[in-house]
Amino acid sequence: MNATDRTPADLLRSALAADPGRPLVTFYDDATGERVELSVATFANWVAKTANLLQGDLGAEPGDRLALLLPAHWQSAVWLLACASVGVVVEVGGDPGDADLVVSGPDTLEEAAACSGERVALALRPLGGRFPQPPAGFADYAVEVPGQGDRFAPFQPVDADGPGLVVGGEELSYARICERAREDAAKLGFGEGARVLSRQGYDSWEGLSAGLYAALATGGSVVLCRNAEGLAEGALAQRIESERVTHTA
Template structure:
């Protein structure tokens, strides 16, 4: 965490320089039993590869709008930071028909098909696996991303005052995203090393903030839980203990 950071990508770079080995995003899917833990370094590597895919393979430019039709998931978090790194404007649950490109999970492919630009499909299967059969008209993210570069450099510097996120009908610049994330971190009492468990979706600012941005701004980490309602009280208590949870947003 650095006071001079003005974009979410800056926040990630600062965490990478501070402690690359610590956990940043831990993901659970209680419908499948999946658990994935990404250190700052591993998360940043996925972000770099995805940003390279956006910039070099898909020719996405700063200001292009990407409809992000994905649930709260570790790969969605990667896509958000990749957009912030390239200057592409991310719109979770945005209208793909009016977007320049779309990234879709398996349950929203029909809706995503209305995008006239590039369409990227994510299987959301454990370990980032491919689709058994690639969806027609879509690029399979799991096929394309492994071959991308491990380091990312934008063709031009991302302006912190340019649009970065559209959420709930509101457009925010990269600097505003950072400012709000820092404010939320303060409200939640997050500090370096905090572990926030979030069961919120990524369809609102509150979900994005608790599920990624506020912990990142605070130098903490998030335990992102999908289908948490599958756990009983004892199971939830056990998770909080095993994951050393300090804060919750259920």
């Protein structure tokens, strides 16, 4: 990867230029049996569409605050990179009442309704499916995103030294996200092509790093497992082998 990349969106562009066809995010939901694999190119396309939705339809601007009320999920990873593409600050588990926008899963809609700005809901159903009935007061992500453009260009350049992420009470700039991701990758031994299986949530820096940023920063990929608490050791070992995992978190 390019050591001069200073935002997560830069990291994704470098990954796309290097090898668009390789896997980037493989997602398992052990409560539903879902498995989704996104190549760098497919993931980047979702990010571009989501960034266009964010900047265009939702009117988000650099510095706006977005409360992200989502679990560790491939669509959460898309939103994190889309926000970095626009310059929107992601507050993981943030207070919707204080946010300019909120993005919510199906289990936090009541809490998310406190946001006075734009509200987006994700059903988190297999294959990115929509809600059977759209939640009142929310845009259904699965309905709104498919028609968005496949290429994204920000109206304003993203300031790498500006705020980018708030998690666990700590605010990080986009540049610091990239720096810490590289530091974590070095500490954990992630090299080029590392394939990291993570069962951690996205509610801490450690979970975000292991489940997205550190692998992205070093040309690796992630196997993100949700609801894997009850997964038997034998099933986990089989997944590690079949997915050619090199590191676990």
